[in-house]
Amino acid sequence: xxxxxxxxxxxxxxxxxxxxxxxxxxxxxxxxxxxxxxxxxxxxxxxxxxxxxxxxxxxxxxxxxxxxxxxxxxxxxxxxxxxxxxxxxxxxxxxxxxxxxxxxxxxxxxxxxxxxxxxxxxxxxxxxxxxxxxxxxxxxxxxxxxxxxxxxxxxxxxxxxxxxxxxxxxxxxxxxxxxxxxxxxxxxxxxxxxxxxxxxxxxxxxxxxxxxxxxxxxxxxxxxxxxxxxxxxxxxxxxxxxxxxxxxxxxxxxxxxxxxxxxxxxxxxxxxxxxxxxxxxxxxxxxxxxxxxxxxxxxxxxxxxxxxxxxxxx
Numbered sequence: 391x392x393x394x395x396x397x398x399x400x401x402x403x404x405x406x407x408x409x410x411x412x413x414x415x416x417x418x419x420x421x422x423x424x425x426x427x428x429x430x431x432x433x434x435x436x437x438x439x440x441x442x443x444x445x446x447x448x449x450x451x452x453x454x455x456x457x458x459x460x461x462x463x464x465x466x467x468x469x470x471x472x473x474x475x476x477x478x479x480x481x482x483x484x485x486x487x488x489x490x491x492x493x494x495x496x497x498x499x500x501x502x503x504x505x506x507x508x509x510x511x512x513x514x515x516x517x518x519x520x521x522x523x524x525x526x527x528x529x530x531x532x533x534x535x536x537x538x539x540x541x542x543x544x545x546x547x548x549x550x551x552x553x554x555x556x557x558x559x560x561x562x563x564x565x566x567x568x569x570x571x572x573x574x575x576x577x578x579x580x581x582x583x584x585x586x587x588x589x590x591x592x593x594x595x596x597x598x599x600x601x602x603x604x605x606x607x608x609x610x611x612x613x614x615x616x617x618x619x620x621x622x623x624x625x626x627x628x629x630x631x632x633x634x635x636x637x638x639x640x641x642x643x644x645x646x647x648x649x650x651x652x653x654x655x656x657x658x659x660x661x662x663x664x665x666x667x668x669x670x671x672x673x674x675x676x677x678x679x680x681x682x683x684x685x686x687x688x689x690x691x692x693x694x695x696x697x698x699x700x701x702x703x704x
Contacts, residue, residue, distance in 0.1 A: 413429070413430065413432040413433075413597075414428070414429040415427060415428050415429065415434075415598050416429055417577070419570070420559060421557060421559045423557060423574050423577070424557075424570065424573040424577050425573045425576065425600050426577060426581070426598055426600075432597070433604065434597060434599055434600075439646065442639060442642060442643055442646055443643070443646065443647070445595070445597060445604050445639065446639035446640065446642055446643025446644075446646070447639075447640060447644075448640075449597070449604040449605060449606040449608070449639055450605060450606075450608035450609075450636065450637060450638050450639060451599075451602060451603075451604050451635075451639055452583070452603055452604075452614060452634055452635070452636055453599065453601050453634070453637075454576065454580070454601045454602055454634065454635075455479055455633060455634070455635040456479030456482075456483070456504075456507065457572075457576050457600075457601035458507065458508055458511050458512075458569075458572045459476075459479050459482065459508075459511070460478070460479050460633055461572045461575050461627075462476065462511065462541060462544055462545050462548060462572070463477075463478070463479070463544075464627040464629065465548050465552070465575070465627070466544045466548065467627075467629055468626050468627060469548060469551060470547060470548070473544065474540070476537065476540060477537065478631065482507070482537060483503055483504070485533065485534060486503045486506065486534060489530050489531050489534050490531075491528050491529060491530045491531065491534075494526045495522060495525050495526050498525050498526065499525055506518070506538075507541060509521065510538055510541050510542045510545065511541070511545045511568050511569075512566070512568060512569055515538060515539060515542035518538070518542075545568050546568075548568075548571065549562060549568045549571050550562050552571055553567055553570060556571065556574050557570050557571065557574055573600075575625070575627075576600070576601055577600075579621055579622070579625065579627075580598070580600075580601065580602060580603065582621045582624065583603075583617055583621050583634075584596065584603060586620065586621060587605065587609060587613075587614075587617060590609075590613060590617070591605075591607075591609040591613060592607065593605060594606050602634075602635075604639070608638060611636050614636050615632065615634075618632060618633065618634045
């Protein structure tokens, strides 16, 4: 299965107005399935703040909320209906937020509530508990521990049962076996949603993220809900429950731009391929007058031009 080409719009004084850039997306996995990655520099590889500046004015974001956790939950309802179902992602996050121990961990390490299910799915329950104990010497409540244990067990059961069926090239007992299974379903759902949206809505620009995408012009939310129901029903994962998160970026974009105006200097946004955090990494700053600030669009255009010149010369 090959991913469709998408158009990412970069509107800036440094590019012709209404100019668009074609970005190809393709899987990196050997079996040609799973998450799609942009084949050159594009919106998918940018930090979230840079994407907000580039696309927030006229794009909305559609994503699978708590993607891997919800996939485990919904696949459990489909393939292990006799087991006690996991709570929805909203219910689970609310329960984590009320837990006194998780609150302490969240103060030390923000986004713990969001990342905790991923730690269990992608590693193990024991490794997750060791990580939590390294931050705060205690443990979650019994009810939270029960859900975490259930999540780890169900994830292992589904991987053992389904990975040989959907991705036989990968070993069940490998470190990334759960990821390989879940990225398959995630990419399939996102691609089906994109295709259905393009068929019904005039799409000027689309940026494919892993668990969702940015799109301009924003479609009516009612249309998104109808497509959501059709796509999830096609894969028997609807269960009468919505999942997609529909977010307008316009307000957040304007607020972020306001924080940059009249700023003499600010941290530059890294527009190159993401790299692991390093305490030794030098922090560059954008220099300018009190009424001029550099946008990431200019850096992106220069970076693309540099890469194209290098390709032509080789």
